[in-house]
Amino acid sequence: MMDLKQPVVQVKGIGKARAEELTDxxxxxxxxxLMYFPYRYxxxxxKEITDxxxxxxxTLEGKVHSEPSLRYFGRKKSRLTVKVLVGKYLVNAVFFNRAFLKKQFxxxxxxxITGKWDQHRLTVTGQHVTFGLQESTDKIEPIYSIKGDWTVKRVRNVVHQTVQQYSQYVKEVLPSDLKVQYKLIDRNKALQWIHMPETHDHLKQARRYFVYEELLLFQLRMQWWRKQEKEKTDGKARHLNETQVQEFIQSLPFPLTGAQQRVTNEILNDIQSKFRMNRLLQGDVGSGKTIVAAISMYALVTARMQSALMVPTEILAEQHYESLKQLFDDMDIEVEILTSSVKGKRRALVLERVADGSIDLLVGTHALIQDDVQFDNLGLVITDEQHRFGVNQRKVFRQKGITPDVLFMTATPIPRTLAISAFGDMDVSTIDEMPAGRKPIETYWAKHGMLERVLSFILxxxxxxxxxxxxxxxxxxxxKMDFQNAVDVHSQLQLYFTDYNVGLMHGRLHVEEKEEMMTKFSRNEVQILVSTTVVEVxxxxxxxxxxxxxxxxxxGLSQLHQLRGRVGRGDAQSYCILIADPKTDVGKERMQIMTETNDGFELSQRDLELRGPGDFFGKKQSGLPVFKVADLVHDYRALEVARQDASAMVNSTAFWEDQKYEPLRSWLLEQIEHWEELD
Known part of the structure; x- marks a missing residue:
């Protein structure tokens, strides 16, 4: 079998200099x-107009029907329009800033002519034009990513040469029964067709093959990791007092919703099992995740074990600390807080009491996982807004010699496709029901010209x-950007609301300054808080x-929904006013969606469709895999199928012994070896 791991200089026409350039x-x-796939075609x-x-x-084919007209506008900008008879339709062909074409028609x-088609105006905005008929009328051209001195054409030629020389030696990865089951072509054929498709059907079949292969390999890795985590026991029995836990739930001032009860049961079952919990708890803003966390921590107290709750900001830690102290006020439960503000003798005392087991529940920020924090009997770690922590908590705790159950909480409802991908090694619990009596936030879309009315409403x-x-x-x-900024808006609002205090908060302030401003706002010492999105959590x-x-x-929709969730936390009716003059259809659609629904899960799915997975969390989410072919939005069914297949494989004896799984098994074992080296 030909070794495809050999250097690229083995390809005909690639010398040392070109091989060096390919490293870019x-x-x-x-x-x-061979695996350097086109990113588009x-x-x-x-095609016919009607299609x-x-x-x-x-791409349209026709005959020039009239003399072209040329108009200039702005500085050195032009618009060339020519009417073209395409079949029985008279089409406008428009070319921007290409005045030189006028003499050629x-x-x-x-x-x-190839370009963007406007169905309503029977207009094509031309990007390519060929004078005379095309030699081939079914050309599909792959477009590759380029860097440095490389052009798309050069890359295409090099890749095509490699495919012609080596595709016959490409090793099959998928077992034949799976290919038959899903009607997939052979791998070498898929490779040829993804680089050199002659028809749309070729491209479709090649893409189907690589989407499934890519998602299956990813899910094999994820399901193996999940299996390992499930099989790890920490040697500490969690013998909860179920009677006490149920009595505590009954004593709460409000009944749990059906969804809260369901996820509570899922978490308690995990805690009592011999396997270590690794669970994501997701629920909309105000759905009651905090009380579920409190019940979980109380359950650990009945097992004589400690819990830790880690949050992104000091002020949030303070808030959780106060609410937990109040909740457990009449019980023999010690609640303490540890943040960077806890210093000197008080810090030393907290560390001492954590180490000897006197403290049952410890609330804090990153300070919880510093080297000098040693727990006596830590059984549960809860992290709030998990994707905001850049630390691999499990590894940190493992290095401390403890293996607690881990519960991640997020108020960003995550669509199933992202949950399977970014958090695929976790079990997912979802609170998809809001507590009774909570007033929906009324959301309005206002244009910039309506600002005076908005300010009057605020007043x-x-x-x-x-x-x-x-x-x-x-x-x-x-x-560079013509958008409102916090500094100017703060100044304007100070002039408008002279009888009220207007505060300013943004990411460039020191942590202490941000904490101080949020404290003033929470105490109503500041009535209007002008801020960037640092208030999102x-x-x-x-x-x-x-x-x-x-x-x-x-x-994005999810970010707007998070911001909206800052209000509506009391008994009074709350409002969200979106000031926008969107120039794009996507922007207009966002505003309409926000005014139509308060359902975070519906919004998250729409956001995923509008923006794509990479920007779902407002910035690139490092936990998300980068796929060459698969698309998490459109290929969600294939992702689900791949997850089920991968789970069945890694949990079967056949996968680890049968010859038909050898390529997949070898790939997975190679991945495992790589992880162990990193660890």
Whole structure:
């Protein structure tokens, strides 16, 4: 069998100099070249007008019907328009900033134009034009990512040469029965067709193959890791007093919702099992995740074990600390807080009491996992807004010689496809029901021209003793982006609301300054808080009833929903006002969706569809895999199938022994070896 791991210099036409250049594209071996897939395709297939969809890229063939007209506008900008007869339709072909083409069009001349099709205006905005008829009318051209001196054409030629020379030696990865079951073509055929498709069907079949292969390999790794975690026991029996736990639940001032009861049972079952819990608890803002966490920590107290609750900010830690102290006030339960503000003798005393087991529940920030924090009998770690921590907590605790159950909580409802991908090694519990009596937040979309009315509305709420958040996308004025900034808005609102205190908060302030401002706001010493999105995960201020977001089209749906969730935490009716003049259809759609629903799970799915998985969390989420072919939005069914197949494989004896699984098994064992080296 030909070794595809050999250097690229083995490919015909690639010498040492060109091989060196290929390292810019992270291509070192023949296999790297074969697997360097196009990221999109140019479709030069000529279609009938009736087969076209609005806004799609299209190639049209016709004859020039009239003299072209040329208009200039702005500085050195032009618009060239020519009418082309395509079949029985008269189509407008428009070319921007390509005035030189005017002399090349002549009436009756055959032309082939590729560009964006506007169904309503019967117009094609031309990107490519060929004078005369195309030699081939079914051309599909792969487009590759490039760097440095490489051009798409050069990369295409090198890759195609490699495919022709080596694709016959490509080793099958999938067992034949799976390929038959899912009607998948052979791997070498898929490789040829993904690089050199002759028809759309070729491309579709090649893509189907690699989507499944890619997702299956990813899920094999994930399911193996999940199996390892499940099989690890920590040697500490969690003998909960179920009677006491149920009595505690009955003593709460409100009944649990059905969803809260369900996820509580899931967590308690995990805690009592011999396997270590690794669970994600997701629920919308206000769905009652905190009380579920409190019940879980109380359950550990009945087992004479400690719990830790880790949150992103000091002020949030303070808030959780106060609410837990109040909840367990009449019980023999010790609750303590540990943040960077806890210093000197008090810190030493907290560390001593944590180490000797006197403290049952410890609340804090990153300070909880510093070297000098040693627990006596830690059984449960809960982290709030898990994706905001850059630390691998499990590894840190393992290094301390303890293996607690781990519960991650997030108020960002995560669509199933992302949960399977980013958190695929976890069990997922979902609170998908809101407590009774909670008033929905009324959401309105206002244009910038309506600002005076918005300010008048804020004033009425302030006169009723309420408070308001005002969010801006930028900290300061930018010459690159024309959006409202927090510094200017803060100055403007100070002039408008002269009888009230207007505070300013943003990411450039020191932690202490941010904490101080949030404390003033929570105490109603500041009535209007102008801020950037640093308040997205913040303190609970029940008296705040208005959330105003400037240039709201700049934010994703999930982020807007998180901001909206800062209000509506008290008994009074709350409002979210989105100020936006979106220039794009996506921006308009976002505003409409926000005014139509308060359901975080529906919003998260729509956000995923509008923005794609990479930006779902507002910035690149490192936990998400980067796929060459698969798309987490469109290929969610394939992801689910791959997850089920991978789980069945790693948990079967056949996978580890049968020859038909050898390629998959070898790949997985190689991955395992790599992880162990890193660990």
């Amino acid at each position: 594209l992270k291509i070192y071996t023949v296999e790297d070249l 140019e479709d030069f297939q000529v 076209l969809k609005h806004d799609e890229r299209a 002549s009436i009756g001349q055959p032309v082939t 009425k709420e302030l006169e009723n003793g309420r408070q308001a958040y005002v969010i801006c996308p930028l900290i300061e004025e930018s010459d 913040g303190v609970n201020v029940p008296n705040a009833t208005i959330m105003v977001v400037y240039d709201a089209e700049r934010f």
